Each structure stands twice: as structure tokens, then as C-alpha cells.
Amino acid sequence: DADVTQTPRNRITKTGKRIMLECSQTKGHDRMYWYRQDPGLGLQLIYYSFDVKDINKGEISDGYSVSRQAQAKFSLSLESAIPNQTALYFCATSDETDGGAGELFFGEGSRLTVL
Amino acid sequence: GEDVEQSLFLSVREGDSSVINCTYTDSSSTYLYWYKQEPGAGLQLLTYIFSNMDMKQDQRLTVLLNKKDKHLSLRIADTQTGDSAIYFCAESHSSGTYKYIFGTGTRLKVLA
Numbered sequence: 529d530a531d532v533t534q535t536p537r538n539r540i541t542k543t544g545k546r547i548m549l550e551c552s553q554t555k556g557h558d559r560m561y562w563y564r565q566d567p568g569l570g571l572q573l574i575y576y577s578f579d580v581k582d583i584n585k586g587e588i589s590d591g592y593s594v595s596r597q598a599q600a601k602f603s604l605s606l607e608s609a610i611p612n613q614t615a616l617y618f619c620a621t622s623d624e625t626d627g628g629a630g631e632l633f634f635g636e637g638s639r640l641t642v643l
Numbered sequence: 644g645e646d647v648e649q650s651l652f653l654s655v656r657e658g659d660s661s662v663i664n665c666t667y668t669d670s671s672s673t674y675l676y677w678y679k680q681e682p683g684a685g686l687q688l689l690t691y692i693f694s695n696m697d698m699k700q701d702q703r704l705t706v707l708l709n710k711k712d713k714h715l716s717l718r719i720a721d722t723q724t725g726d727s728a729i730y731f732c733a734e735s736h737s738s739g740t741y742k743y744i745f746g747t748g749t750r751l752k753v754l755a
Contacts, residue, residue: 568651571745618685630735634685
């Protein structure tokens with residue numbers, strides 16, 4: 529089983545609908561992140577959380593919200609989806625205690641299409 | 644602000660060496676990374692280099708860092724078809740920081 533699991537893997541929705549992408553991890557990491565990937569743009573940080581009580585905006589948080597329900601769960605919501613939110617979304621975790629380079633561990637991605 | 648740039652595509656023949664280049668603007672980078680993304684999968688760390696190093700070798704992978712020119716490269720020796728993927732360069736300021744800046748990714752295509 530994957531250490532970082534995202535659901536759904538694929539979703540097609542209509543403009544104005546509310547969408548939730550869920551992420552769960554079994555790595556025991558405190559730090560979790562949501563990234564968006566667009567072709568030719570690399571990865572952009574939407575939100576990040578260093579623990580259950582700590583939520584922070586990233587570079588492109590407008591139009592998104594998050595909830596950290598537990599150490600292992602971090603969900604991303606689009607309250608009213610719009611077509612330019614069509615993208616591939618990644619959840620990632622990292623371990624603040626690793627004493628090393630702070631490797632990011634990624635889920636397999638959630639492809640969202642907003643019509 | 645900080646930026647990381649890569650060329651978008653690279654095509655090589657199987658058995659040749661591949662060199663993927665990256666430039667970055669943040670002189671305070673502490674770690675520089677290479678992540679690999681295979682089709683339908685998330686990114687996976689390939690290797691990283693600490694900013695006080697010039698070179699790091701790991702089997703077929705060689706990372707070169709020119710801190711003066713803010714240039715990072717990844718050389719893959721004896722490139723195989725299984726190396727076909729998107730390779731992302733990234734940098735961060737210090738261990739455990741949230742702030743990772745990713746490049747656009749270079750799509751490597753290996754021709755048989």
C-alpha cells in the first residue's frame with residue numbers, strides 16, 4: 529500500500545461545484561502539503577501544515593481551503609470550482625526530524641477537470 | 644522572487660549519457676534536489692546535494708553544482724528506456740523548511 533494516498537485519483541466536475549480532495553498518510557510525518565501541477569509550470573504550493581493546529585497559505589491559496597483532521601489526514605477543498613483550477617494535485621509529506629534534506633514524499637496525484 | 648528554470652524536453656538514445664540542466668536564483672539555497680516523476684505517479688526523490696558540495700555521485704547518477712553560476716546538473720550514465728520520465732530540479736533553504744521551489748520539469752525521452 530502507498531504511504532501517501534490520495535482520493536479520488538480522477539474527478540470531472542462542473543463549474544461552481546464544491547470538490548474535496550483527500551490525502552492520508554501512514555508515514556507518521558507531521559508536515560503535509562498540497563501542490564498543484566500544471567504543464568510547463570512545475571509545482572506550486574497551495575497550502576501546508578506543520579501539525580494539526582498549524583495551517584499556512586502557500587503561493588496560490590486563493591480559491592482553495594484545507595482541513596487537517598488528524599496528523600494523518602489533510603484535505604483540500606475547492607468551494608466553487610472554476611475551469612482554471614483544472615490541474616493535477618499532489619499531496620506530500622515530510623519529516624521535520626529527519627535531520628537531513630527534508631525529502632518530500634508524494635502521493636500519486638488527483639487529476640481534476642472542471643468543465 | 645526565487646526561481647528555478649529548466650529546459651522542457653530532452654531526447655537521448657539508449658546507452659548514451661543524459662545531462663539535465665537547471666539554473667536557480669536563490670543564493671541562500673541549502674539543498675538542491677532532483678525528483679523523478681514517472682507517468683501516472685507522484686514525484687520521487689532521486690538525489691540531492693548540499694550547497695557546500697560540488698559533486699555527488701550515486702551509481703549512474705552524477706550531480707554537479709556550480710554555486711557561483713547557480714547551475715545544477717544531473718547526468719545519467721548509460722541511459723535506459725526506464726529512465727524516461729519528467730525530472731524536476733528543486734531547491735530549499737534549510738533542512739525541514741516548507742519552502743521548496745520547483746522547476747518546470749524536463750521531460751526525458753529515451754529512444755531505443
